[in-house]
Amino acid sequence: MGDSLRNSAVIVGVGESEIGKVPHMTGLGLNAQAAKRAIEDAGLRPADIDGLFTAYSFTEPYFMLGSVLAEYLGLKPNLCASIVVGGASPAAMIGHAAAAIAAGRARAILICAGENRATGLSRDQAVSALAAVGHPYFEAPYGAFIPSLYGLVANRYMHEYGITSEQMAAVAVQSRRHAALHPNAHMRTPIEVSDVLAAKRISDPLGVLDCCLISDAGGAIVVAHPDLAKDQRKAPAWLFGLGEHHTHEHLIAAPSLTEFGASVSSKIAYDMAGVSPDDVDFAELYDCFSIVPIIEAEEVGLCGRGEAGLHFAEGHAAFDAKLPINTHGGMLSHAHAGAAGGLFGVIEAVRQLRGECGARQVAKRDLALIHSEGGIMSSHCTLLLGRDRR
Amino acid sequence: MPFANADAAEYWRSAEKEELALQKCKGCGAARFPARHLCPVCWSDQAEWSRASGRGTIYAATVVRRAPSPEYKDMVPYVLALIDLEEGPRMITNLVGDGALNWRIGDAVRVTFERRVDGVMPQFELVGNG
Numbered sequence: 001m002g003d004s005l006r007n008s009a010v011i012v013g014v015g016e017s018e019i020g021k022v023p024h025m026t027g028l029g030l031n032a033q034a035a036k037r038a039i040e041d042a043g044l045r046p047a048d049i050d051g052l053f054t055a056y057s058f059t060e061p062y063f064m065l066g067s068v069l070a071e072y073l074g075l076k077p078n079l080c081a082s083i084v085v086g087g088a089s090p091a092a093m094i095g096h097a098a099a100a101i102a103a104g105r106a107r108a109i110l111i112c113a114g115e116n117r118a119t120g121l122s123r124d125q126a127v128s129a130l131a132a133v134g135h136p137y138f139e140a141p142y143g144a145f146i147p148s149l150y151g152l153v154a155n156r157y158m159h160e161y162g163i164t165s166e167q168m169a170a171v172a173v174q175s176r177r178h179a180a181l182h183p184n185a186h187m188r189t190p191i192e193v194s195d196v197l198a199a200k201r202i203s204d205p206l207g208v209l210d211c212c213l214i215s216d217a218g219g220a221i222v223v224a225h226p227d228l229a230k231d232q233r234k235a236p237a238w239l240f241g242l243g244e245h246h247t248h249e250h251l252i253a254a255p256s257l258t259e260f261g262a263s264v265s266s267k268i269a270y271d272m273a274g275v276s277p278d279d280v281d282f283a284e285l286y287d288c289f290s291i292v293p294i295i296e297a298e299e300v301g302l303c304g305r306g307e308a309g310l311h312f313a314e315g316h317a318a319f320d321a322k323l324p325i326n327t328h329g330g331m332l333s334h335a336h337a338g339a340a341g342g343l344f345g346v347i348e349a350v351r352q353l354r355g356e357c358g359a360r361q362v363a364k365r366d367l368a369l370i371h372s373e374g375g376i377m378s379s380h381c382t383l384l385l386g387r388d389r390r
Numbered sequence: 391m392p393f394a395n396a397d398a399a400e401y402w403r404s405a406e407k408e409e410l411a412l413q414k415c416k417g418c419g420a421a422r423f424p425a426r427h428l429c430p431v432c433w434s435d436q437a438e439w440s441r442a443s444g445r446g447t448i449y450a451a452t453v454v455r456r457a458p459s460p461e462y463k464d465m466v467p468y469v470l471a472l473i474d475l476e477e478g479p480r481m482i483t484n485l486v487g488d489g490a491l492n493w494r495i496g497d498a499v500r501v502t503f504e505r506r507v508d509g510v511m512p513q514f515e516l517v518g519n520g
């Protein structure tokens with residue numbers, strides 16, 4: 001594998017839809033709004049797009065979502081697919097896009113994701129969406145759903161490494177502080193650790209403020225051949241490294257609840273980029289639940305085992321601190337709508353690398369790490385994006 | 391009983407008889423769960439069913455306090471647990487019976503069976519508290 005895809009592609013445009021409760025738009029409409037903004041941000045025209053990747057939707061009844069979205073947008077790409085590895089889908093799509101660009105199959109690939117999950121789901125649909133990740137025969141009949149499966153992960157991780165509920169709460173508090181500095185974030189009202197601990201309990205040790213939002217939201221990026229970036233107004237974000245690793249889908253089949261695929265996916269990404277965790281300036285970590293960025297920060301080597309909880313609790317994850325994490329507010333406070341959740345971490349990293357983030361701008365912005373996971377810590381993808389070709 | 395498909399029919403037939411059954415690989419000897427066409431360790435497609443001891447320990451657990459759907463409303467709070475069976479495989483179950491809410495990681499558990507309108511579900515209870 002080596003450095004085969006290092007510098008093979010750049011992200012030239014990013015866009016977010018309206019976020020929050022957006023009842024006047026469909027899921028496809030949110031994707032289209034984000035796509036238009038991303039293509040404009042890239043300084044490209046729709047006709048320049050010759051590839052399209054998207055993920056899945058729980059709110060709209062379409063099969064072949066990639067083709068559906070291309071039809072909706074009036075695009076006729078040479079490469080088109082829906083790629084589904086849960087929350088890791090957008091990051092994985094960037095890998096597939098880079099490989100396709102390196103192989104000469106496309107030059108400008110639009111990656112879209114999003115759903116109208118806050119206003120477009122009936123209660124029954126919302127329930128089936130939450131249960132969809134549990135094994136239909138051997139987990140779901142016991143009343144297992146996504147928050148309780150992550151409750152099991154949190155319980156074991158706390159047992160092994162001494163992570164506390166207060167440290168997990170600090171993740172949610174930090175995310176909210178960052179979201180307050182993001183003009184498009186869904187939830188911007190400040191919270192404190194005591195609020196998180198006192199919030200309605202969902203599945204021990206997780207309360208409702210430990211759980212990601214349910215938003216209407218769409219995101220989009222354009223991944224392009226580096227030649228296309230030469231004349232652009234805005235600086236591209238270079239893809240230095242990426243790695244995936246998939247260990248299971250259902251929690252009963254997870255090899256471990258204390259070591260996950262992120263350690264492998266990040267190693268592949270670091271090796272490709274020729275960097276180490278010490279070189280990372282800031283990170284955007286998938287945060288469907290407050291325990292998850294703690295585990296990921298340790299797995300990808302940004303913190304030692306059992307130390308990431310303190311990293312958040314002591315304020316080191318703030319945008320102006322030692323190692324900023326989830327500078328847009330993450331899925332806990334910025335937005336979560338299907339596969340768009342992971343995409344917003346990528347969008348934030350690109351904006352931070354460009355220096356566009358105003359009140360929440362990080363100081364050191366040469367190298368960003370993005371990690372996304374899907375399922376119950378099942379499918380992992382790590383990306384390393386940077387400011388200049390290396 | 392949820393879905394007695396071709397892979398798992400024997401598992402659910404055994405549950406009806408209040409027995410916990412596992413597939414055991416004839417190639418490498420590994421017990422596996424859930425049942426499937428081939429061994430995920432050695433890819434042998436030869437397996438036999440054998441009765442499990444029904445003994446295990448708690449690897450992780452959570453008390454569910456908000457029901458995922460209306461049919462679980464009357465059950466909350468209930469315990470969802472990951473159980474390591476003596477034979478090796480890990481299962482998800484509810485902890486049922488007295489003292490279930492006072493579980494601890496590492497506690498010994500044993501299988502029991504719950505009759506539902508649509509069939510019999512293996513469940514687990516704490517040993518010594520039941």
Ligand SMILES: [Zn+2]
Nearest residue numbers: 415418429432
């Ligand atoms: Zn075998």
